[in-house]
Amino acid sequence: MRDHFGGRPGLFTAVLSALGLAVLVSMGHAQSPSPSPSPGLGAGAGLAEEHWRLPLAPQGEAPPRWSDVERSLAPRSCGQCHGDQLQQWRTSLHAGAFSPGLVGQLLTFDAEQTASCMKCHAPLAEQHQDFEAARQRGEADDPERRGLAASGNGCAGCHVRGHRRSGPPGRDDGATGQSDEGGPHGGVYRAAWFEESEFCAACHQFPQEYAVNGKPLQNTLAEWRASPHAARGITCQGCHMPGRKHLWRGIHDPETVASGVTARFSADGRGASFQLSNSGVGHAFPTYITPKVVMRAVALDSQGRPLPETAAWRDIQRVVDYTGGQWVERSDSRLLPGQSATLRLPWKGSRRITMWLEVYPDDYYDHQVYDALLTGLPAGGPAARLIAKADKRAAASRYRLFETELRRPD
Ligand code: HEC
Ligand code: HEC
Ligand code: HEC
Ligand code: HEC
Ligand code: HEC
Structure with missing residues (x-):
């Protein structure tokens, strides 16, 4: 057996294919080919799917007049102005998604295999860059040295594309569209699809073509669509983010x-x-x-x-x-x-x-x-x-x- 675990590719294929996890990786690849959106979500997934084309593209340069805290993608920077969300998110499994169980495996992977896992566990291109840089320095096993990667499924992964911040319709007035661009981080783009279940699907639903006995191994959106909750308009956010709280409690609670x-x-x-x-x-x-x-x-x-x-x-x-x-x-x-x-x-x-x-x-x-x-x-x-x-x-x-x-x- 020992030989199989010699090189990185050997460890990867021997252990992971034995566990079936290599299939998860290939599922991940199959989910991502841009520009075509991920298959299998069906009608109604359009704009949320557009937002969630994985892996995410790098953000590029922030507008030159932005301050350091505005251009930062780190949750603690967002939290300087959005303290409640930061406090709640910190207690969630999304914050812990760059976990020991994940990183212990990434240490044995090459960059491409690593990217195929990180797109759901730490989805920003900048997070992958930081992790590979830590690996180059021989510091990837130290959580303090992994830069942005350590923040897992953080604020910017869900809210920031090309440095544009987006979020749900205005809490008080239900406003949608671009707000005043003169405000902090150039305002915000408010969109109704932030409140749709399809928003969560990129990471919580596999395509139907990977079904096992008719059902993909992650089939949460499809199960929800067939439920009376969908018919009543009770979304994933409705149960997992009540009052827009960033807690995402589930089976661990x-x-x-x-x-x-x-x-x-x-x-x-x-x-x-x-x-x-x-x-x-x-x-x-x-x-x-x-x-x-x-x-x-x-x-x-x-x-x-x-x-x-x-x-x-x-x-x-x-x-x-x-x-x-x-x-x-x-x-x-x-x-x-x-x-x-x-x-x-x-x-x-x-x-x-x-x-x-x-x-x-x-x-x-x-x-x-x-x-x-x-x-x-x-x-x-x-x-x-x-x-x-x-x-x-x-x-x-x-x-x-x-x-x-x-x-x-x-
Ligand atoms: C310097 C303070 C500041 C920082 C830092 C900041 N924001 Fe904001 N954010 C604001 C303000 C002010 C608004 C309201 C903007 C408006 O109404 O046009 C806002 C609005 C938002 C909204 C829309 C929600 C709402 O209340 O209407 C989201 C989502 C958001 N920010 C996400 C982020 C994320 C993610 C980060 C970090 C990457 C971040 N913000 C960093 C000040 C900040
Ligand atoms: C399509 C999105 C997606 C991809 C790609 C993905 N994961 Fe996950 N992973 C999840 C979700 C959702 C959970 C939580 C549900 C569960 O426990 O199965 C999870 C849970 C885990 C857990 C258990 C919880 C923890 O963090 O300790 C580990 C370990 C893990 N994944 C490792 C990996 C590895 C290794 C890869 C790449 C081979 C990978 N994942 C690729 C979505 C994904
Ligand atoms: C897994 C994706 C995800 C992550 C991670 C995430 N958010 Fe959100 N956020 C959402 C969704 C979805 C909504 C809209 C929820 C709703 O309307 O029910 C939202 C709403 C918001 C709002 C509007 C709140 C209000 O009361 O109107 C702000 C501000 C915000 N998020 C900031 C943040 C900050 C700051 C972080 C990091 C500390 C963060 N988000 C992490 C998905 C996310
Ligand atoms: C009507 C309320 C409700 C809705 C709607 C809902 N959930 Fe849940 N969810 C729960 C409850 C309660 C649990 C805890 C019991 C459990 O684990 O099944 C849970 C558990 C989970 C878990 C934990 C893992 C597991 O194996 O159960 C995940 C992940 C999850 N939900 C994601 C989602 C997503 C994604 C959606 C939308 C497609 C969604 N939920 C819609 C109530 C809801
Ligand atoms: C970028 C990918 C991504 C997105 C988008 C995402 N999640 Fe998750 N989610 C994960 C991963 C990965 C985990 C597992 C974290 C871990 O334990 O390592 C997770 C964990 C959870 C859990 C905790 C389950 C448990 O085991 O107790 C719930 C609940 C959940 N997500 C709900 C949601 C909801 C609702 C949305 C949409 C608003 C959403 N997620 C969007 C990747 C994502």
Whole structure:
């Protein structure tokens, strides 16, 4: 095996194609050919798609009269005047998208492979330039030395093209179009498509031509379009940026998950039952192949200790495998909007049962990706250190929701 991990291309093809991630890269390439917009989004994607032609072109020169803070693409500069957005964004996974799990892999890639990942995780051309410059200096493994790249999916990636700032219609007056160009950063271009779900699609929806058993591995926009939320005009932003907040909470946040699903527990003479419904998630619960959600139940003894031999569970997950050069779907038990699943456990002599939902937001990375990468990387090297950190984080992200004890009715 060792030889395969010798050179960079060797590591790349051996590890990544084993994991199927090379396919993700090629999907990325296929998504990007400019000038034709990314395929598969269908009607209504027009102007947002225009904004999101990946990889993004370099911004070029800012107008000469702009001050340093106006021309800067760094989130902390934007934050000097947009403090609320900076504070919120900092706590989000978009801010953390240039993560150890990503960079640990980029360290083993060439510039082209790196660009194909960065276009979704740190999309500015200037971010890629800064990362390659750090690599040249031998400092790419130090987050302090990666320049703009470190800011991940930052303000400018979503709001700045050719140094023009754009954003949603005016908050108070709904105004669209170019504002007064005499203001800071030459004013702003306000556009209705900032509030459309298609705005999020460039990074959260793969083209249909990469479907596995009819469904691309990232299919969030299509799931949303088929949902009653789309019909009611409730967009991605409506749920993930309420009040225009820059928080983007999702599966990693217990409160967000609890707000999207409904748990019902009941007990009768035969046993206890746990019903889970997707009552308010705007797409499949969960939407990706990476999380695993498990409904769990176990009977307790008279002291309240779990009786492991009684344990029962039901997985809610899309399981895929990369085998023989292609992706295969093993099962898909995710809940589409409106769907429910039920888990029952008979008393079998006990009088108490606990039931809960266990959420593993990073299951696929934790158990498939990082373990395999760690086997291939030179131990103790910079890439292995970053992947080990990501592996620890992924394992620590699991949590429990809705834990409830039910008693046998007399
Ligand atoms: C020197 C202060 C300053 C800096 C720095 C600054 N902005 Fe602004 N920004 C403003 C002002 C003032 C407006 C309102 C402009 C108008 O109404 O014409 C504005 C408007 C906006 C809007 C429209 C939202 C709204 O409130 O109507 C967006 C989006 C925006 N800026 C993004 C950015 C981004 C991204 C950066 C960093 C790359 C940035 N700004 C840096 C001052 C600043
Ligand atoms: C089309 C956009 C897109 C491309 C291209 C892309 N990613 Fe991601 N990536 C995402 C999204 C969205 C998530 C969050 C959902 C998830 O966990 O799958 C993610 C999550 C991840 C994570 C787990 C979270 C974290 O940051 O630790 C890793 C690691 C990762 N990607 C690595 C890569 C690598 C390596 C490449 C290039 C081979 C790549 N990605 C290319 C969109 C993309
Ligand atoms: C992932 C893309 C994304 C990133 C990253 C992002 N924004 Fe936004 N921003 C949006 C969208 C989309 C809206 C409009 C939301 C809506 O109207 O529901 C918005 C709205 C805004 C507004 C208008 C707020 C208002 O109340 O009218 C400002 C100002 C702004 N963003 C600044 C920033 C700054 C500063 C950063 C970085 C700290 C940032 N954005 C990062 C997508 C993004
Ligand atoms: C430039 C690419 C890009 C765009 C545009 C983008 N995202 Fe993301 N998003 C990502 C990546 C990459 C991640 C994973 C970050 C990580 O963990 O490394 C992510 C993570 C998220 C998460 C967190 C999921 C979790 O695991 O808890 C949510 C929610 C989300 N995005 C919603 C949105 C919404 C809503 C929009 C549109 C307003 C949007 N994103 C636009 C790239 C993007
Ligand atoms: C009706 C509200 C609602 C709408 C609309 C919605 N979401 Fe979500 N989203 C949620 C809730 C609740 C969760 C947490 C449960 C979960 O992970 O499925 C979530 C989770 C996520 C996640 C976490 C990853 C995962 O596997 O679940 C991402 C990424 C995401 N949403 C992106 C989007 C995008 C992109 C859109 C628009 C195409 C969108 N969401 C529309 C409510 C919504």
